[in-house]
Amino acid sequence: QKEVEQDPGPLSVPEGAIVSLNCTYSNSAFQYFMWYRQYSRKGPELLMYTYSSGNKEDGRFTAQVDKSSKYISLFIRDSQPSDSATYLCAMSAGYQKVTFGTGTKLQVIP
Amino acid sequence: GAVVSQHPSWVICKSGTSVKIECRSLDFQATTMFWYRQFPKQSLMLMATSNEGSKATYEQGVEKDKFLINHASLTLSTLTVTSAHPEDSSFYICSAWPGGPPEAFFGQGTRLTVV
Numbered sequence: 495q496k497e498v499e500q501d502p503g504p505l506s507v508p509e510g511a512i513v514s515l516n517c518t519y520s521n522s523a524f525q526y527f528m529w530y531r532q533y534s535r536k537g538p539e540l541l542m543y544t545y546s547s548g549n550k551e552d553g554r555f556t557a558q559v560d561k562s563s564k565y566i567s568l569f570i571r572d573s574q575p576s577d578s579a580t581y582l583c584a585m586s587a588g589y590q591k592v593t594f595g596t597g598t599k600l601q602v603i604p
Numbered sequence: 605g606a607v608v609s610q611h612p613s614w615v616i617c618k619s620g621t622s623v624k625i626e627c628r629s630l631d632f633q634a635t636t637m638f639w640y641r642q643f644p645k646q647s648l649m650l651m652a653t654s655n656e657g658s659k660a661t662y663e664q665g666v667e668k669d670k671f672l673i674n675h676a677s678l679t680l681s682t683l684t685v686t687s688a689h690p691e692d693s694s695f696y697i698c699s700a701w702p703g704g705p706p707e708a709f710f711g712q713g714t715r716l717t718v719v
Contacts, residue, residue, distance in 0.1 A: 502645065528708075537610065537697050537710035538648070582647065584708070592638075592699075592708055596647040 497521050500583055500595030509604050513570040517583035517595045520564065524585040524593075527559050529568045532580045532597065541581075542568065573602045606702040607631050610711025617688055617718055625683045625714045627698030633678035634700035638708070639671075642695040654681040688718040 500517045507513055515529075526545055530538035542557040544550045544566075550557045556569040566585075570577055583595040607630040617623050627637055635656045640648040652673055653661040660673035670692075672684040681700075685692055695715055699708040 498647075500647075530710075535695070535713065535715060537608075537713040540709060591650065591653070593650075594647045596645075 495520055497593050498583065498585060498595045501598055502596050504599040504601055506601045506603060507573055509573060509575060509602055511573050511602075513568075513573050513577070513600060513602075515568040515570075515581050515583075515598050515600070517566050517585075518564055519566070519585055519593075521585070521587070521593070522561075522564070523587040525588050526586040527557070527566050528584040528586075528592070529555075529557055530582040530584060530594075532582060534580075538582055573600075575602045575604050578602050606700070606709045608698065608700050608709045608711045610698055610714055612714060613712055614715040615717070617716070619689055619718055620687055622684055622686045623688055623716060625685075625696055625698075625716075627681045627683070627700070627711050629679045629700045629702070632700075632702040634681075634702070635678060637675060637681040637698055637700045639673065639681075639683050640697045640699065642697060642713075648697060651683075656681075685716065688716070690718045692716065693718045 498519045529542045532538040544557045547559050547561045554571045558567040578601045580597040580599045582597040584592045586592045609628045611626045637654040639651045651666045654673045654675040656675045662668045675681040697713040698711045
């Protein structure tokens with residue numbers, strides 16, 4: 495079993511839809527949870543960072559962490575074509591080593 | 605956010621030659637940098653942890669003699685792929701931490717093609 499599981503998609507949604515991206519994990523030592531956005535042939539860009547359980551909101555993006563279920567989510571409201579990218583969840587136990595999910599490819603259709 | 609610059613963004617080399625990739629933290633000092641490899645439609649796989657002034661720590665299965673890492677200063681780490689082969693063709697990405705919470709910032713990545 496992989497430490498981090500993420501549905502690779504692809505996920506296609508119409509413009510303006512609410513997008514839900516999810517990851518599950520098995521390592522209970524993970525305390526830091528991140529979401530990255532990666533455009534084709536580019537390095538990942540940090541979107542959201544959350545420590546422990548709870549919600550965090552930044553503009554159209556909301557990150558949720560449920561440590562009891564070992565489940566994290568990223569919600570994108572009012573999705574735009576420019577949001578089309580691969581979204582990677584990432585987790586760390588706090589020792590700088592980060593474990594990534596495989597990424598979910600999102601396409602927002604105008 | 606913090607800026608990490610990686611160079612070159614793409615390189616084509618002949619089989620048997622060596623290629624050097626640079627990773628620089630532009631607006632902060634990084635005692636630790638990380639090197640990842642990413643195959644198409646796959647996740648980032650950590651190859652090694654680069655430590656300023658000391659030897660790099662390699663992940664299991666990564667050949668240290670093939671992927672030479674040098675972290676000579678607090679703002680520069682280099683990855684040299686020695687005696688490259690076509691199977692080394694991949695997307696290589698570095699990351700660095702500005703300190704504080706573990707928010708990794710990534711370079712732009714280097715697309716290596718070995719022919």
